[in-house]
Each structure stands twice: as C-alpha cells, then as structure tokens.
Amino acid sequence: MAIEFKPSPSLPPPSNAVGPVAWVRKNFFSSPLNIFLTFFSFYILYLLIPPALEWAIFNATWEGTSKAACTAGGACWAFIRVRFDQFMYGLYPATEYWRVNVAAILLVVLVGMFAIKAINKLLLSIAIIVVYPIIAYFLFAGGILGLEVVETSLWGGLFLTMLLGIIGIVASFPLGIILALGRQSKMPVAKSVCVIFIETIRAVPLITILFMASVMIPLFLPDGMNFNKLLRVLIGITLFSAAYMAEVIRGGLQAIPKGQYEAADAMGLTYWQSMILVILPQALKLVIPGIVNTFIGLFKDTTLVYIVGMFDFLGIIQMANHDANWLGTTTEGYAFAGFVYWAICFGMSRYSMAVERKLDTGHKRN
C-alpha cells in the first residue's frame, strides 16, 4: 500500500519579521546609507517645518481691511478673507452668487448619487451629461425665468476654473477615445484625419491655441457671426487635451493582447461592440494613471486663459495683488492659489487610485 502524503502545516513567520519594530528597522535603518538618509531627512524637516508653521499660523494675521493691519510679521491671511468671494466667483454679481452655489451643489448631489445602489446608472449618467449642463448654463447665464443675465465676461475665479476644468475633462475624454480608435483604425481616411489632428495639436503650445481661439477665429468668421469667447476658449482647451488623451488611450489599446481582439471577433461581436464591451474597459483601466495625469495637466493649464483676458482663479488673485490696499501680499495669494490647486489635484489623484483599486479584478491577464 502506498504511503499517504500529508502536507506539513503552515507556521507563522518569525516574530522579528513582523510588527512595528521590524518595520522601522527595515524601512529606516536597514543599511548605513539608509541610516544617514533617515537622519538627514529629519534634519531638513527640522529646518523647514517650524519657520513655515510660524509664518503660516503662529504669526499670521487673520483680521483686517488692508495690508497695514498685518503687523505680526507672519502671513497676511486677512487679504484672502476680504477677497475670498471674488476669488471664488470673479466679477459675478454678488447678489447672484447663489446661482453658482446651487449649480455646484446640484452637481455634487448628482455625482454622489452614483453611490446609491438602487439607482439606474445609465439614466443618472444621461442626467449628468445631458440635462445638468443645460440647467447649469441657464443658472449661470440667466435670461430665463426672471433670472438676471450675467455676461460670460463676468464669470471668473474658482468658478471659472472649475467650469473650464470640468467641461474640458468631460468633453476631451470621449473625443480622445474616438481619436485613439481612429488612429488604430484600418480605414485610411479616418486614420490620417486622426493622426494629422493629434500631431498638429500636440505640436502647438496651448497658449497659441488660446490666442487663435480668442483673437484669430473672429477674424476669419464672416461679419455679424461671432460666438462667445468663453466657448471658443473651451473648444480650444478641449481639443488640446483630447490630442494628449488620445495618445494615452492608444497606449492602453496597444497593451491589450491580440488574443482579446481575436476572442471578441471570433464570437461575432461587431467592431463597436468589441471595443465598448471588451477592449476599452481593459485599455482604459490600464491607463488610468495616464488619463488622470492628463486631467490634472488640463486643470492646471486652464490658468493660461489669463493671457486672453479671462480672470480664472489664479488670474483674479494676481489682479487682487495689484490692489493698492494690499500691496505686498503676493506670497499669501500664491500660497492660497497653490494650496487650492494642490487640494483639487490631490483629490483627483486619490480618487483615481480608489477607482483603480475598485476596478482591479486582481489577477494577471492572459
């Protein structure tokens, strides 16, 4: 009779391989170089953190109506407090701020509704992508239901930055997908159109495109035909970003093994079915870091609209710095701008990591 094979039991790892002490030893003090780097880093932090805290918090001035009130030697946050509304809404009339707030809250609520399981995600997406922009437009611009008309030239501050950023992101993403698929297409005309578009746009600085949008396009349009500068700038930003997005997504498409395309073909799926159901979900998941990279880049690039005379968040802060009452508050202004951009971009980055984890089916592809 054969001997029965019994696998040996699994034992716990030795105690010096786990726990906080082991962690510190492994990560901070594993080698002489590592020990040196640990102490050096702590020394740098010691040099930087206390003065920064002193300036930003302990010696800061929070109240006041002009730079003269800031005598404590630290940051003059009173400047940000007094100008806060303007930083948020630009030159939008103060009595109409609620319209922007309502639109913002509505958007947050709608997006938040994705968390509710029982809701039809398709209908919700349509509501956000089709219905919401119409409502938001009329809230912002007015002109119906007795809402006062607010010219787009008055839109500004963080409101304008978010508007450009969100519309740019939402519009450039599908356009980027189409361009990427077009560039991979076997149809020569579609392919060359996409290649020429991508290569042209990527070869031109965004500033040039914004100038074209705001200054040159009106010259080419026939008399009497003109459309809003904000819209032109939006189109410029969207096209610019879409070209980059297309290349990121193409990278994802190329990473999908040929077998996936073949399996989809072999079961009789049409081109669009296999792209939408099989290829894109995998390709987009692979390039989430690149996509978010492009989104963050686009969001920060919206600051360039300053040079075509629009006062986005950074632009309005720069303008406020020139106020005679607040001369010398440049540092505070930029620190605040930097913090807000950082918070938003960091949020996007964390969100993307969460999405990546959620979509991770956890296992290598075949």
Place this chain on the structure above:
Amino acid sequence: MTEQNMALAQLEPGEEAIIQFSDVNKWYGEFHVLKNINFSVKKGERIVVCGPSGSGKSTMTRCINRLEEHQKGQILVDGIEMNDNLKNIEAIRKDVGMVFQHFNLFPHLTILENLTLAPIWVRKMPKKEAEAMAMHYLERVKIANQALKYPGQLSGGQQQRVAIARGLCMKPRIMLFDEPTSALDPEMIKEVLDVMIQLADEGMTMVCVTHEMGFAKTVADRVVFMDAGEIVEANTPHEFFENPQHDRTQLFLSQILNH
C-alpha cells in the same frame, strides 16, 4: 500527397461539406504560409490537425472563421463564402465557436459575464435566459461553482474549460480548437480533453489543432498532417498511426511518439 490520401482530404460525391477549402493560398508578406489547401469537413466530423510548428495548421484553422484572410482560393463554411463581406463573416462567426491556446477569456468580466456576453449582444438573448444557459454549460464543464469569479482566479485548466463553455453558449454548429492544451500544466490537460471528448461524443463538428495523439486516436474521424503550408497526409487515425504513407509523416510520428 498520394491519390488515395487526396481522396481522404476530400469527400465522397454526394456528401455535404460544412467546411470546404478549395485551392486556398495565403501569404504573410512574402511568406507562403498556406499552399493549395483542398480540404473538406462534413457535418459531425471530428478532425485533428497536427504538424510541426510553422506548418500552417493554426493559420488554416483560423481561416475558417476568418481570423486570418486567405488571398487565393475559396473557403465555404456552411455554404457561405468567406470574403470581405462583413455580413458573411459575422453570420459565420455566430455559428463557429473557437477555443484558443491562451484561453483569451476577458479578464475584466466574471466567468458568467464571459459566457453571456455574446449571447446577449450577438444573439440578442434576454439576460436571464442567457445566464440560465451559461450555468447549464458551466455545469457541463463542471465549473458552475466558479461562475462569479474572475478568470484570473481560476487555474489554467479551469479557464480553458470556461473558454469551451463560452464557445458552446453561442450554440455553434462547428467548434474550432487551436492547441487548446498546449499552455496547460500536465495535470490539467486531462480535464480539458475530457470535456472535448464528451463534446465529440455528442456529435459536434470539431476541427482541433493539437499534439495530443491519444486524443486523436480516440476521438478523430480523420487526422490531417501538415508541413510547410501543405496538407501532407489525411487519413483515419488507425491508418494514420499504423500505416503512415509519407516519409515526412513517419518522421513526425517517430519524433513525437518515441521520447
């Protein structure tokens, strides 16, 4: 090819072919990969295609559902000619299931979703019905308890059985197997072959590229041996293994059987 074998690659007059290759030629660039392939398969026949690597056996099989295009000659599948007409290709692909060497399951979908994808989108079957059918086929390949897992969580043998079930979900008239056991660990080959044998016993028309000579002996109606893009010999398994006509075939058999 001898006259006698030539006849065996073809059919008797009056028999109806479900797959018919007539003078099929294919090139990859300058490389002549399929040379004058004449070959037919009748309904319910089990064909095993073997040969050294690079002999064109996979390419020939993949021409049947036009994963590869041929440049000369004619391929009829179920009476429909495979050409640039997308409608024809889509129609044929609905009726021809395929199992790949590397399984090619969709890693972002669960096993159940892998199986129901084509029935729902190509056959326009209601989701509930498609799921019930998918579970039926998963039972048959003895893997129903894994339905909600992702492909990456399954072993190679399990994945390949899922891939077979996925092919069957389209209720195909023909199943193509492209080296279905070549990427598997030795212990998993049998579980996949068992499923294929069961399928063969039920009368499915099968074209199977494989090096599993045991499978060929038990299951095949005919064994087709290819080398350098040509069909060298086609015969019943008994004749093929006991009495190979061609010296190339004898060499091949001696190399794979005696090691």
